[in-house]
Amino acid sequence: MTQQRWHDGSAGDIDYAAAGQRYAEFRQEEPFIAARLRIALGDAKRVLNVGAGTGSYEPTDIEVVAVEPSATMRAQRPPHRAPAIDAVAENLPFADGEFDAVLATFTVHQWTDLAQGIAELKRVTSGPIVIMAADPDRLHDFWITDYVPEALDRELSRFPAIARLVELLGDDTRVETLPIPLNCRDGFTEAYYGRPEMFLNPAVTGAMSSWTLLDEAVRERGRSKLAQDLADGTWEARYGHLRTQPFYDGSMRLIVRHDTNP
């Protein structure tokens, strides 16, 4: 398989040189999610983070090796994170069973060949595989569909069905809902469930790949409708209760394969 790479090395459908310059600013690690991921990694001593981006969710108490194809993303890794290796999930430059666990957050939907990527994760680890991804069947539950349904439609075609991930990972895989906390620091779409005004800031939506794939006219139409509904109380009447709801059970899922290689 020939992997298409953008100018900065980006390997998926997003050119991070164009869309990811401010990723680290708006997509910070959310401690509640980090804690759930850390538990799932168990007692691993050496972890591989694939599609590592700027290093969010990499544990700080164990050794982490990071793989990230985009130079734009690698350049935004803070100094306390190890530099990432330029490679793709579909062709990992590691020996069989070299890691105790593998982590992959917000990335599987961008891989060119999901089956090959998952096969590689299974090959290089002797322990758990921990994936965070959206369940496409739940995307349209979120209220942003009233304003920019196109953003969720794009995600529907990008995110693999959870059943497909489970099928590829194998029998010993469990799927958990990952509740999103109010004021979530990691600015993916549902993170702003109780802060609708954030969608009016183009820099905020610029750090969400689903929005960057839309025409500017579509984004602008959605923003104007939301601004109007916020001004006249329509949003408040429908969804105002979310402003104080501590957690939101949306589309986020934790998919954990426990099995170890023989």
Ligand SMILES: C[S@@+](CC[C@H](N)C(=O)[O-])C[C@H]1O[C@@H](n2cnc3c(N)ncnc32)[C@H](O)[C@@H]1O
């Ligand atoms: C939305 S970012 C998530 C980054 C990080 N894991 C996080 O949670 O913040 C998706 C990342 O997947 C990377 N990616 C895309 N295609 C990939 C592939 N085939 N193999 C490995 N990483 C890939 C992108 O370069 C990007 O950094």
